[in-house]
Amino acid sequence: MRAKNFCVRFCTDISDFIVQKLNFPPTQLKHLQIINGRVYVGTESPEIAQNMVQSHNRQHELVHDGKLYRIPLSMEDNTDKFTLCEKRPGKIFGPAYPTAFWSLRGLRVYKCELKQLIADHQPAVIAIQETVVSAETLPADFIGKDNKLLVESGLSYTWTHGVGLAMHEGIHFERLQIQTTLQAIAIRTQIPTAVTVVSIYLPPNSGHFGDQLEELLEQLPELALILGDFNTHRDAWGFCRADSLGRFIAEKALMRKLQLTTETIDRVLINELRSQDLLVDSLDISPATSSGDNYMSDVFRIHVQFRISSTVQTVQKISLVVKCLPSTGSRGSVIEEMILYEQEAEMFLTVIPQLSRIANNEFFAAKCYHATRVPERMLIFQEFKSLNYTMANRLTGLDFDHCALIMRKIGKFHAASMPYIEHHMDLVDKFFHFNIFNPSVEKQSELVDVIFEKGLRTLIEVAESSWDNFDPKILAKLKKLLPNYVSKLEACLTQKFDDAFNAFKVLNHGDLWCNNMLFKYSEKSGKVTDVVFVDFQISFYSSPGLDLNYAIATCPNLATRDRSDELIAIYHQALSETLKSVHYPRIPTLNDVYHEIRRMEFYALVLILSIAMMKKTDSAEASFEAFCDEEVAAKARRIQYSGKTFQTIVKPMLKQFDERKLLDV
Known part of the structure; x- marks a missing residue:
């Protein structure tokens, strides 16, 4: 008797439980059925089903509404199915349509x-x-x-x-x-x-x-x-890679789900406009970003038409941005491991408003109206487009004026965080105590190896085969570094602070490249006048050298890279002026800032390899799936690492790393 090729409609909580709690490889999950209180799981072969039963039987429990449910596994007639038995699955997993x-x-x-x-x-x-x-x-x-x-x-x-x-x-x-x-x-x-x-x-x-x-x-x-x-294919459905139709269908499904959440939008507008009688007439939802602009989230723009009350006929309009962090697929597991939703919600709802007040009402980021887990993990923001902020061209790099604004703004942000964190260390312990290596997770996601270690491996292959006039000694050192690359990264990010060297800590943005910034321009002159930051989902408390190395390594165009000392001086001026304005007792010197940059400089080598993957090419699309799929990722890296612009930027950086002994094992 073979497993029939059909699937009863089921709640995604069940598939999440099977994949995440039972460590079941999603690529081996053929189908699920819910029938009379049993969850039937179709696998690729009877051997796989048998192994799952032998490995996990009577080892897993599930707590729901304060009650303990045991989830035993059993074979189904020696076929390629195993079964999760539970008398009341609707109580645990939610109702399933009888379709x-x-x-x-x-x-x-x-x-x-x-x-x-x-x-x-x-x-x-x-x-x-x-x-x-x-x-x-x-x-x-x-x-x-x-x-x-x-x-x-x-x-x-x-x-x-x-x-x-x-x-x-x-x-x-x-x-x-x-x-x-x-x-x-x-x-x-x-x-x-x-x-x-x-x-x-x-x-x-x-x-x-x-x-x-x-x-x-x-x-x-x-x-x-x-x-x-x-x-079609999508990572959330258990496939290693996604195709364009899969992404389109997943996006449309999420948009329709958002369309049903009018209660949330009602609550946001009622709280913001302070009108209990407010009526929402219509919601128009559309994607807010292009492919390659976001990696860990799906972002939508919602145009809302509303009336202040039923007695008012005038229809008003407002635009909101909704950022959804998925709970399924390869992104879902990484978001869980790195507590990205919790970190970003805390940053926008609690921390950033306080930092803005400390820095004399500096505009750091969009206002977050609401954060919720229903129907998806999502945050609802004010829309920047109406405020005339826009994204710069990430592919060409930023000129000096743009970079100077970034240094000035992040200097104020770092400065405001120093007195704030001293009085809120409980938030650090709960949300902001790590970057990409969560000490609470026993087994880290393979994503770090896929992005970083394999990135260096591809760089070595491309440099050896196609780079002209590249120092063979540096190439040899890169090969020797490869087995220790991720461990050196972890050592860099987790190193202890030495007060003897006047080390200091700040709350880092954590992902400070030009795609996470929006700029405002003068209507008369066209010159850039302001910058704000987005995506605070990996903010963490550590050396300012991490944000500074990130921005300096990834943002400037070729002409601006020779002016990094000027940019660091601008950062220090903004940092010190903000700290003086709040009478902070110890102002870091310019040498202190350089010390933090130098001791965290290995991070820059990591960044030039990963940011290259985030740039779209004619034959390789930038997406989170491209990060996770080894074949697609390797193809995209080879294209990027072979480019003349990349080589022009990276060759001098590798030479500097070598001179500072950063490539030595």
Whole structure:
């Protein structure tokens, strides 16, 4: 008996539990079913299922609402399934819609199995794909007198295609007429809430389908179950890599989920505008960033039309930005490990407003209106576009005027953090005591090795094969450094402070490259006048040399790199002036600042390898999946490391690192 190729609709909490708590490789998870209180997990082979049972049986528990649930595992008839048994899964994992989907590759071939599936498990609706039949050739009782079947074949479909919906006789439904060139069929029914159910099939290797999907979504009510075979990939669905269609579908699904969170938007506007009678008329949601602009989050812009009260007819408008930090996929596990959501929420809601007051109301970052975990981990901000702040071109580098503003602003930020943190060390202990190496995690994510160690390995390969006039002694040192590279990085980030050298600590931004900055320009002259920071999700309390090395290594263009001493002097002036204004007892000297930069300088070598990966090329897209996928990451690195601009910047830096013994093991 083989596992059927169908999957009952399930709550993502279950898949998160299996992948994260049981350490189950997501690539080996074929499908899940929830049937009569049991969670059936389809694996690649009976051997894998058997190993999971032997390794984890009776070892895992789950606490929900103060109650302890044991999660035993068992084999299912010696097949490639294992089972999580629990009498009340709805209480633990949340309710599951009684629906299923099955890409069955031939309705006539699997007619008996389909009838048996309906009889045994009684799903309200089954969405089926690749039916390989024509509606005109099927009798009314094809799957039994007690069941109903709708089939859409379509004149343009090949013989392997076709979609359908199978239902109980007792299910009342209305067919929804949709205008689409896609293979899709839809009904409106009650299961138990009024919902639209769509069965859809997208053939593999047949294009993006983005425009057609967009047109289909516009015809559907807000609450819709879209079930089917999309022939696409996304890391959140257990795949190592994502494709453009997978990212598009995941983005649209999240946007529709946000569309349903009007209560949250209501609360934000009521609190901000102080009107309890405020009414939201409409929400228009769109992506706020392009591919390569964000890595650990999904960012959307929400245009809201509202009225102050029901008695006021004037419609007002406001724009918000929503930043979502996913809980699933490769990003989800890293966000959990590094407590990125908790850190960023604390920074925006508590810390940054206080730092701004200390620094004479300096504008450091956007106002955060609200942070919540429902329906996703997300933060809601004021929108910078309306304030005339915009992103600079990260691919060309920043000129001296831009870099000077960055140094001045981060100097004030660091200075304000010094007296603040002295009175709030509890926040440091809870949120800001580490950078990328969380001491509370026994086994670190492989992401550090994938990004940094493999980045150096590719740099060595490219330099050896294609760089002209590169010092062979430096190349030899890089090869010797490779096995110790990540450990040297950890030693750099976790080194202790020596008061004898006047070392000092600040609250670092943590990710200070030009993509995390927005600039304002004069309408008359076009000159840059201000900068603000975004993405405080890896802020941490440590040496200011980390932020300074980060900014100096990654932001300046070629012409500005020779003026780093001027930039450091600007930073020190802003730091000292801000500390003097609050009567701070000890002002770090310029030499103290240089000391912090030098002892944290190894970090700069790490940064030039990782930031290169964040730059989009013609044949390699910048994304978090590109970081995690070794093949895609290696391709992107080779393109970047072979570029003339990269070599022009990095060769002198490597020479300086060598002169300062940073490449020595």
